[in-house]
Amino acid sequence: MAKKMSVCVIGLGSMGMGAAVSCIKAGLDTYGADLNPTAQTQLKRAGAIQVADSAISFASSLDAVLLLVVNAQQVKQILFGDHALAPHLKPHTVVMISSTISADDAKEIDHQLKQYQLIMLDAPVSGGAVKAANGEITIMASGPQIAFEKLQPVHSAIASNIYNIGSEIGLGSTVKIIHQLLAGVHIAVGAEAMALAARANIPLDMMYDVVTNAAGNSWMFENRMKHVVDGDYTPKSAVDIFVKDLGLVNDTAKSLKFPIPLARTAFNMFIEASNAGFGKEDDSAVIKIFSGIELPTKKGEMS
């Protein structure tokens, strides 16, 4: 019998926890690393071989590492900073970077990994916590064919769609960033439309019904403007996430010397929302930048 594959998921937030549990369910030898002890306990109970603050102690057992942390700075810190993981990994271990980062950061990380004979896959993901828990995320990846091959058991455990964008590191990150351009503008324009409807005295639940049954609908409109109709800004994904991601969109466009009139406008809207104090609220709270309207409030709360 072939030796089972060993994989460590670093970053046990909602996406990382879902991916790690999916690996356990698929029968892989699964390890986890996160600073949060609650997340450690949860993954250990789900059947992980070993869980710790850092993957260094079991690095030599691993065939693959999946990083699902917040940003490029965290990725670099974990791999190459104080208590760096990279020097402890076996040569030819595959490092799958699934955080949303710029193509330039992806290339820089790849360059550093190569110095330890490590193989990178530039592999951002999309799908959210529910799809992660069900092993149904979407992966948009670029990198050498060998990385795709070695990661095949992990990919089939965690994803329902895997796109091979090409061999060049950076393409995967760029596809994700362009996806975020669309997602961010769709949330912002949903807010703009609902705010205008409120100003025109159109009941927002009616406006929501019309749009979601017609050609003006988007995935984000349907998902996020429900929060506005319900007056519930409990963060599923926060305003500040789109300040970060539309910032990456801007960096990418600048690096390619390309105009992005709508994404730049939406970026300003999210920045304005964050500066007005709504950064930690649900990203649909970008609607709060509009004055002179009355929005629905959560049931049971006073207006």
Place this chain on the structure above:
Amino acid sequence: MAKKMSVCVIGLGSMGMGAAVSCIKAGLDTYGADLNPTAQTQLKRAGAIQVADSAISFASSLDAVLLLVVNAQQVKQILFGDHALAPHLKPHTVVMISSTISADDAKEIDHQLKQYQLIMLDAPVSGGAVKAANGEITIMASGPQIAFEKLQPVHSAIASNIYNIGSEIGLGSTVKIIHQLLAGVHIAVGAEAMALAARANIPLDMMYDVVTNAAGNSWMFENRMKHVVDGDYTPKSAVDIFVKDLGLVNDTAKSLKFPIPLARTAFNMFIEASNAGFGKEDDSAVIKIFSGIELPTKKGEMS
């Protein structure tokens, strides 16, 4: 047996023809009016009682009139201009205005109809030619309850969703205009994202696949960016339609004194596309305002 309802559809374009044929199929006494003799012949063959350039000759037989012409100017010309229809209609005939017009125009038309004791329903529609042919359009309407009641047989013949926004004339038009705000921005941002992908050397069919399977999707992205991937700008709906509709969005926002940062940006993009000579092409041709990229060309054509 109750007398069958008599309805005339004025404006036998793709939406109007579909609505008229749906009325015939539902067993209503159906009349049609259009300047185009081909459309007249087509509707007569489909079973219309009578078809002509104008509805004046059979106006006294009608219980309801449905106007599906291009803009407010045409609506006013037909009802109140030279050879005006309004004076020939029986008092209490219901006039359903389904063109996309401003709330101010809707109110002005209502005011003039009242002088002939005619009842208006402010009833824009959405759905396109295919849904119209199947009697499955969406109607977003406002007006007096009696208008909804009298039109019930027509509505059940032509629509699958009917929204009663309220009794005030203008609300229906405003809901449609806000819907067009979303639709227009979604097309423009789809073009912006695909143009950026082309600049980053991402294959556009791959980018299209990723987005349509992820949270960055919109109805318009899926429908219109397919034309970009295929390099086919044969107009389903033209750039100039969105120059008109986003113009109405701007008028509406100005009248309500409300900011629309994204819709204004998208409006500029469609105006730029129209001025560059793409006004009669498919609205996805708004992508042609971006320079420094190579777009897919239609199969069989040279690049």
